[in-house]
Amino acid sequence: MTRTDPADILARLIRCPSVTPAEGGALAVLAEVLEPLGFSVARMTASEEGTPDIENLYARLGTEGPHLMFAGHTDVVPPGNVERWTHDPFAATIADGQMYGRGAVDMKGGIACFAAAVARHVERHGPPPGSISFLITGDEEGPAVNGTVKLLEWAAEKGERWDAALVGEPTNPAALGDMIKTGRRGSLSGRITVEGIQGHAAYPHLADNPVRGILQLTQALMHPPFDAGTADFQPSNLEVTTIDTGNPAVNVIPAKATAAFNIRFNDSWTADSLKAEILSRLERAAAEGSLRPGRKPVDWAIAWSERPSHVFLTRNDALTASLSGAIEAVTGRVPALSTTGGTSDARFIKDYCPVVEFGLVGQTMHMVDERVALADLETLTAIYEAFLQRWFGVHAAD
Incomplete structure (x- = not known):
């Protein structure tokens, strides 16, 4: 496995049929990427009567602050009628510069890019002056009962505290660099x-x-x-x-x-x-x-409904400015700060630390022939790597 190559990581994740609530092997693939980089990796299964058990993953590199969380999910929606797909939805086929597969943009692609960005950062600069964690759930596309909510509670009970979080959901309408989500209705x-x-x-x-x-x-x-x-x-x-x-x-x-x-x-x-x-x-x-x-x-x-989602807005200059600056440096675009769209697991994370969302272009998510351009995987990885340098740099200067 090439840990600095987001396409290689993504292909391995797509080949895991992790349709909610199945883990499908995706968390094991992610652990194989992170452990050699020095991450301590824990798997946690959450349960609640009337809902399926869900396997989740929490990994941390470093023991000191500042502490940056990357959050996301490896579960995917069903592919639907596979006969309508141009390529097998779980084969990670590459054609015309694009990788096809369920979860390519929502959101195994974002996870692959952040993991590759961390690997590149460690390879070039060593571990960051602080901590990075991955908080990855398996039921964001499902009832969202035994995933992020319980994983956050589990980690917090063990003494985990975070200074900021980035959720890798596909936030861009048309091109990478269009939009950062800084809140949700x-x-x-x-x-x-x-x-x-x-x-x-x-x-x-x-x-x-x-x-x-x-x-x-x-x-x-x-x-x-x-x-x-x-x-x-x-x-x-x-x-x-x-x-x-x-x-x-x-x-x-x-x-x-x-x-x-x-x-x-x-x-x-x-x-x-x-x-x-x-x-x-x-x-x-x-x-x-x-x-x-x-x-x-x-x-x-x-x-x-039993679980209303509460409105929130993140106002944290260190987080939004570091991410916006990284996006502009890599793409030349100044991203809009938006609160549009549906809900995400950021609604749970905001109770623990400031959180924003930024990931791939979402035009094909949940669709037949969900796919991502290989060039976008490289660009997003570069953005994430630049963000890591800027965010930890800001805190190092404090």
Whole structure:
């Protein structure tokens, strides 16, 4: 194995079929890369009733501060119909200057590049003046219960403390150097249920159609807008994602209707204040309407998702300036500092230290023929290596 070659490391990782929750051998490959560099490597399996056991990895080089964490995941989404792939999704085939495979950009590629960058740094300069750790989970693409959350708790209980973290998720929309993620919107989900009275569609006076009520309630959630955005975040946005009655018959008024929704919210809100606003909207809409004129108000209930994601924004000049400077030095681009997109495991890491995200171009993630340009692997490795020098240099000057 060539530890300074990100393409070689990535090929070995892709060939491990680590579809969530399977480890697939990917953590073993990473350990083979890190241990000869001087990392102490620990494997930790986390469990929780009702969810699959997950194997995770924590590795550390050095014993002193400052301490930089690199975080990511080796689990991948299923490949889907493999017959639609140009190349085997777990073969790491190289064609036309690109490596094909599930996880190539999300996010085995980022892991391979950071590992190669550390190997190059150690080869050229020796170990850094501090510590580097890898915090790698196996269920970021799954329920995210037995991965980063429990691995962070496990490491913290053993006395691990971090000064900053970099998550290697694919953050760039079109080209390397486009974007650093310095925060994420919060995410809150729920499901509304409206009870009606089942009946024959030809005799509506004998029934109460819950679809009428669910439409009134969902409309109240989607309009008016929750806010106009803030200086650092785009406007909060709620989408109704399903409406269902479980009714296969076209001539039967259903007994119940449900609607699921998700809102991505900015720093105008907390999960609790947002819940209060949603409940207020639902109460007003239910009081103002009924399933039919002259009937009682809409009878509804709501169930919240158990794990809302909280909004966060990282303001840490040593971290963002070191990464931005490395990106500009290697690519000539000045990256945008963004809070767009979905959630990531950075939402858990932010409770332990400042965290930002930067990785490959994400255009093919989760798609058939997921792939990465070999040139991008080299560029990202160079960025990560330059970042290591700058970040540890800043702290050495303190």
